[in-house]
Amino acid sequence: MNILVTGGLGYIGSHLVSKLIDKKFSIFIIDNLNNSKRSTYKILKKINPNIKGFKKIDLKNKKKLLNYFKKKKIDIVIHMAGLKSVSESYSNVKKYYNNNILGFVNLIETMQKSKIQKLIFSSSASVYAPKISSAIKEDDQLQINSIYGFTKKTIEDIIFLKSKSLRLNYIILRYFNPAGCHQNGLLGENPKGTPNNLYPYIGDIIKKRRKYLKVYGNDYKTKDGTGARDYIHIDDLVDTHLKSLQRLFKYKNIQEVFNVGCGKSITVKAVINSFKKFCNFKIKFKYYPRRYGDLDKIYTNNNKAKKILQWRPEKNLKDIALSTFKYYNK
Numbered sequence: 001m002n003i004l005v006t007g008g009l010g011y012i013g014s015h016l017v018s019k020l021i022d023k024k025f026s027i028f029i030i031d032n033l034n035n036s037k038r039s040t041y042k043i044l045k046k047i048n049p050n051i052k053g054f055k056k057i058d059l060k061n062k063k064k065l066l067n068y069f070k071k072k073k074i075d076i077v078i079h080m081a082g083l084k085s086v087s088e089s090y091s092n093v094k095k096y097y098n099n100n101i102l103g104f105v106n107l108i109e110t111m112q113k114s115k116i117q118k119l120i121f122s123s124s125a126s127v128y129a130p131k132i133s134s135a136i137k138e139d140d141q142l143q144i145n146s147i148y149g150f151t152k153k154t155i156e157d158i159i160f161l162k163s164k165s166l167r168l169n170y171i172i173l174r175y176f177n178p179a180g181c182h183q184n185g186l187l188g189e190n191p192k193g194t195p196n197n198l199y200p201y202i203g204d205i206i207k208k209r210r211k212y213l214k215v216y217g218n219d220y221k222t223k224d225g226t227g228a229r230d231y232i233h234i235d236d237l238v239d240t241h242l243k244s245l246q247r248l249f250k251y252k253n254i255q256e257v258f259n260v261g262c263g264k265s266i267t268v269k270a271v272i273n274s275f276k277k278f279c280n281f282k283i284k285f286k287y288y289p290r291r292y293g294d295l296d297k298i299y300t301n302n303n304k305a306k307k308i309l310q311w312r313p314e315k316n317l318k319d320i321a322l323s324t325f326k327y328y329n330k
């Protein structure tokens with residue numbers, strides 16, 4: 001089975017590729033290295049013999065994409081390539097529109113030409129309308145809250161609309177907050193430029209690149225006043241892709257959406273404390289005013305993924321802290 005992972009050298013993509021170890025898989029990666037490094041490919045090749053090649057291709061370049069697909073016989077595409085900063089998406093709308101939406105249009109048109117009818121797409125919790133009090137379910141209201149969220153929702157809509165004419169089998173995974181690193185300490189989240197997420201910020205502190213963590217707001221309606229998110233260990237997140245692959249190859253007419261999160265709301269303070277408790281590492285922090293638009297809590301109800309994908313998150317905050325510390329402290 002030939003699997004193409006777009007964005008396969010990025011944070012989530014590299015962890016996924018490292019775990020696609022079933023002997024029947026042959027893995028191909030394309031990435032434009034916008035937010036990743038070629039050295040990650042060398043690490044992956046050592047971990048997983050199923051990896052058959054990496055090609056530097058930008059999804060915006062349709063001609064290159066078409067040429068690539070002509071030479072390969074791909075059975076399924078796992079589409080992870082994309083820009084992911086909410087704040088940058090506001091200041092650079094065109095960049096996000098071109099990269100995420102037009103990049104995807106090129107990909108789906110190329111898949112159509114090559115008669116590839118299986119797709120897993122990395123979507124995001126950012127497609128949901130803000131919900132104050134309870135866990136988010138897949139059929140909750142959707143709403144555009146950012147340009148980044150707009151690109152994710154638009155890609156989902158294109159998938160929904162095109163799925164009939166393409167006879168596309170797809171699974172859309174709406175990630176909440178992936179966190180943690182590979183147990184070998186060699187793969188982790190290593191963004192170019194300023195990190196967008198909490199854990200890479202903490203990574204900067206572990207690496208002594210930053211002195212303290214900025215904690216935005218301490219008067220949220222949570223148990224300690226700091227904002228709460230649904231941090232899911234990268235291994236558990238990757239596992240939903242392995243289950244999705246099985247499902248797409250076992251059954252026909254699969255057109256499904258799943259939320260992927262641990263199902264709990266975890267505060268920033270709890271994350272900070274986990275490093276003290278499990279790694280004996282004290283994170284210095286300072287409170288800053290709340291950021292506009294940030295909600296008290298965002299977390300998922302993950303029952304649908306548990307039931308249909310037969311999946312369970314196995315790891316916890318301790319595993320996230322330990323693997324993060326190991327990766328950044330090396």
Ligand SMILES: NC(=O)c1ccc[n+]([C@@H]2O[C@H](COP(=O)([O-])OP(=O)(O)OC[C@H]3O[C@@H](n4cnc5c(N)ncnc54)[C@H](O)[C@@H]3O)[C@@H](O)[C@H]2O)c1
Binds near residue numbers: 009
């Ligand atoms: N990490 C998160 O918190 C999170 C949450 C929800 C959804 N997602 C989505 O999951 C996917 C993977 O996220 P990640 O955290 O691994 O991000 P990442 O930036 O580490 O990885 C994305 C990869 O895609 C590549 N890429 C970007 N644009 C490309 C293009 N036009 N052509 C080819 N390659 C391109 C980048 O170089 C990078 O290697 C993204 O689509 C992201 O929006 C991530």
